[in-house]
Amino acid sequence: MAANLIDDVLFEVALRQWVLTFPFPWRRRFAQDRALFGALTRIFVDSLERFYSEHAVRRGARGAARTGPVTVVQRTSSDLRLEF
Numbered sequence: 001m002a003a004n005l006i007d008d009v010l011f012e013v014a015l016r017q018w019v020l021t022f023p024f025p026w027r028r029r030f031a032q033d034r035a036l037f038g039a040l041t042r043i044f045v046d047s048l049e050r051f052y053s054e055h056a057v058r059r060g061a062r063g064a065a066r067t068g069p070v071t072v073v074q075r076t077s078s079d080l081r082l083e084f
Contacts (some may be wrong), residue, residue, distance in 0.1 A: 005070065020044050034052065045069045 030037040
């Protein structure tokens with residue numbers, strides 16, 4: 001899957017990276033409650049999609065703007081310790 005993204009998808013489109021982080025006290029709860037984490041991630045992605053769609057309309061784009069989010073969850077720090 002990663003190779004497909006690199007070889008066939010990402011190089012063909014303009015990229016914008018967004019990073020969503022949560023406070024440390026919340027992270028243990030998210031690690032244990034996948035539904036809650038998924039709901040918050042979905043709200044974040046929906047907000048970005050709405051932002052870009054409205055931005056495209058303001059700039060005169062015809063039709064709906066389309067996005068393609070790729071989500072990666074990192075649960076370790078830079079020294080590979082598990083973070084909660």
